[in-house]
Amino acid sequence: MKPAILSEDGFIKGRDCFDVGDTPTPIHTLTYNPPAYHDELYNHYAILKPTELPMWIPERRTQFLAGRLVAQEALSALTDSVQQIFIGKRRQPIWPTGITGSISHSGSLSIAAIKQTINLRSGLGIDIQSIIDVETQANIASTIITSDENILIKNSADKLSESILFTLVFSAKESFFKALFNTVGEYFNFDVVSVVKIDESQQQMRLKVLKTLGNKLPYRFEVDVSFTVLNSTVSQVITVCSWEL
Numbered sequence: 068m069k070p071a072i073l074s075e076d077g078f079i080k081g082r083d084c085f086d087v088g089d090t091p092t093p094i095h096t097l098t099y100n101p102p103a104y105h106d107e108l109y110n111h112y113a114i115l116k117p118t119e120l121p122m123w124i125p126e127r128r129t130q131f132l133a134g135r136l137v138a139q140e141a142l143s144a145l146t147d148s149v150q151q152i153f154i155g156k157r158r159q160p161i162w163p164t165g166i167t168g169s170i171s172h173s174g175s176l177s178i179a180a181i182k183q184t185i186n187l188r189s190g191l192g193i194d195i196q197s198i199i200d201v202e203t204q205a206n207i208a209s210t211i212i213t214s215d216e217n218i219l220i221k222n223s224a225d226k227l228s229e230s231i232l233f234t235l236v237f238s239a240k241e242s243f244f245k246a247l248f249n250t251v252g253e254y255f256n257f258d259v260v261s262v263v264k265i266d267e268s269q270q271q272m273r274l275k276v277l278k279t280l281g282n283k284l285p286y287r288f289e290v291d292v293s294f295t296v297l298n299s300t301v302s303q304v305i306t307v308c309s310w311e312l
C-alpha cells in the first residue's frame with residue numbers, strides 16, 4: 068500500500084514521471100514544500116529515519132525525506148511493492164537485490180530513477196542541477212571542464228546557451244560518477260572522464276574514460292548521457308547515465 072499524500076498545502080506539492088531522451092528508464096519527480104517539513108513526517112510516510120538525522124541541518128533532513136519518497140515511488144512503479152532504501156557505508160543508497168538506481172535534488176525538487184540489473188557491469192546515475200551562473204563557472208571551471216570541453220561547449224552552443232551547456236557537462240559527470248561508483252568501488256574525480264560530443268537535437272552527450280577505473284571497465288570506455296532542460300522559475304537540467312556491458 069502506498070504512503071498517504073498530504074493535501075496541497077502540506078509537504079508534497081506534486082509528482083510527475085517522464086522520459087529523458089531515449090533512455091528507457093523513466094524519471095520520477097517529487098516537488099515539495101520545505102516550510103511544511105517536520106521530523107514526524109518520517110513516521111507519517113513510514114520512511115526509516117537515518118541514525119544521523121539529529122545531526123543534520125533542516126535542509127538535509129527535508130531533502131533526504133523527499134528523496135526517499137520519490138525513490139519509493141519509482142520502486143513501486145517497477146516492482147509493485149514499497150521497500151525501504153538503506154544507506155551504505157559511503158552514504159550511497161542500498162537498493163533491493165536485482166535493482167540499481169539513483170536519487171538527486173535541486174531546490175524543492177527531488178528526482179529518482181531505477182532499473183533492473185543482473186550483473187555488476189551495469190549502472191544508473193541521474194543528476195539535477197540549476198543553471199550555473201557565469202561567476203560560479205569562472206570559479207569552478209578549472210576543476211570541472213578541460214580546455215577541449217570548453218571548446219566543445221562554445222562550438223556546440225546553438226539553441227542552448229553556453230551556461231546551460233556548462234551545467235550539462237558538470238551534471239553529466241555527476242551522473243557518470245553515480246552510475247559507475249558501485250562497479251568501480253571507490254571515489255574518483257571528474258578528470259577521469261571527458262565529454263567528447265554534445266548533440267543538442269538528440270539531447271545526448273558522449274563521455275569517454277581517460278584513465279583506468281578499477282579492473283571491470285575497459286580503458287577508453289564510452290557511455291552516452293541523455294539530458295533535458297526544465298524551464299521553470301529557475302531553469303534546471305537533468306542528466307541520465309545508464310550503461311550495460
